Amino acid sequence: MFSFSASSGKEEEKERAMSLFHGMGKHSHHGGHVHVHRPGHTEAKTTSVFVVSFLVLAATSAFQGSIAVFSGSVSLLSDAFHNVADGLTGLPLWLAFSLAAKRPSLRYPYGYGKFEDLAGIFIVGLIFFSAGVSLVRSGEKFFHPQVFHHPGWVTLASLTGFLANEAVAFLRIRAGRKTGSISLVADGQHARVDGFTSLTVLVGVAGSVTGHPLWDPVVGIVLGISVLWIALRMMRDVGLHLSDGIEPETLEIIRKAASDSCAIRAVSRLRARWTGHSISCDFCLVLDDAMSFQDGRREGRLAEERVRKVLPFAGDVLVVIVPESEAAASPP
Ligand SMILES: [Zn+2]
Known part of the structure; x- marks a missing residue:
């Protein structure tokens, strides 16, 4: 669905980092980031x-x-x-x-x-x-x-x-x-x-x-x-x-925390829901096409940290990194 394009061109290193990151095969095209919290x-x-x-x-x-x-x-x-x-x-x-x-x-x-x-x-x-x-x-x-x-x-x-x-x-x-x-x-x-x-x-x-x-x-x-x-x-x-609902103001809190970095062009596809006493959320971070994979990963990790700071009941937080050119092609 989403692929990460790095400007460095080090394809092999990129693929290795991705598979380590996601625990998936070599052909994974997800630049994702998930952290599971068990209270x-x-x-x-x-x-x-x-x-x-x-x-x-x-x-x-x-x-x-x-x-x-x-x-x-x-x-x-x-x-x-x-x-x-x-x-x-x-x-x-x-x-x-x-x-x-x-x-x-x-x-x-x-x-x-x-x-x-x-x-x-x-x-x-x-x-x-x-x-x-x-x-x-x-x-x-x-x-x-x-x-x-x-x-x-x-x-x-x-x-x-x-x-x-x-x-x-x-x-x-x-x-x-x-x-x-x-x-x-x-x-x-x-x-x-x-x-x-x-x-x-x-x-x-x-x-x-x-x-x-x-x-x-x-x-x-x-x-x-x-x-x-x-x-x-x-x-x-x-x-x-x-029914997988959430208080709308919680979405705004997440969006504000996630987008609080000048490297981030936009936060899209933001969703969150209550599961028992924790809130699971996922969103796409739209980043500059020229940004390297490592920098994109770091932005994703920092965005997750910011979200956890403002959301005391955060459970799973899934961040998907999307280059700007691809985000423009698909609806938000
Ligand atoms: Zn009673």
Whole structure:
């Protein structure tokens, strides 16, 4: 498709350099440059987030469960089950992160990054489910207001649920932002939402004590609707990543960094897409026809370095060197 024309005329040296470069045969006509980045440390970080989240939620669940048995509160018992189940939602994501750290195979030549986005669909589905449960429960409470027999204990259990979920949310969202994983951020959003749901029990207790039984369902419905809104936004983000999409401003950042050298005439055929929590991109560097192969290679390497500097989640970066005369003949 693209060939590199060097002015030096040292054909043999050029071919040797190309085949070394690309690991291809002598007749390769690609002046390409690829660097594969496997974020192994990311996996270790997410493993600890997964383990800590699970332990915190399991302990909370045991505490809430014992108070539920003691006070006879059914909603507290279901909250306890919910928390232990949520501790396990990290499992598919953790598996996806472990897969993403694996080397590409013959069956998966682009690697295993997309499994994370599949896990993201599952996680966002659970947020929708959480919102649905919260709305249905609040609807029921409109007609059957709750009576709290042990308001003190229920208050303690609800505060514990809030603090535990908020701690897990903080851990997951921070790790998600650091590693570029929106699925992990979504998992954190889920915990945050559940924390606030736990907190609404306090409104129920306060309403019940002061004789306002409708406070609880009204707050529950407002919360349920805002959770639906969060879930829709997460769905849009996960959908973008799953469908090989990218935020357009990211393309501009890459283009600006790649073209930041006076030797580069243009950057063309720029593409980028999310694969799990890393961004793969490829582009052509249009260079002067008179430039030597070695200089062209160096420009390619420097362009890759500049792109990696501005793109913390860069995965594969493929740079194709194109002489200006050829670039003019083919559409950008
Ligand atoms: Zn939940």
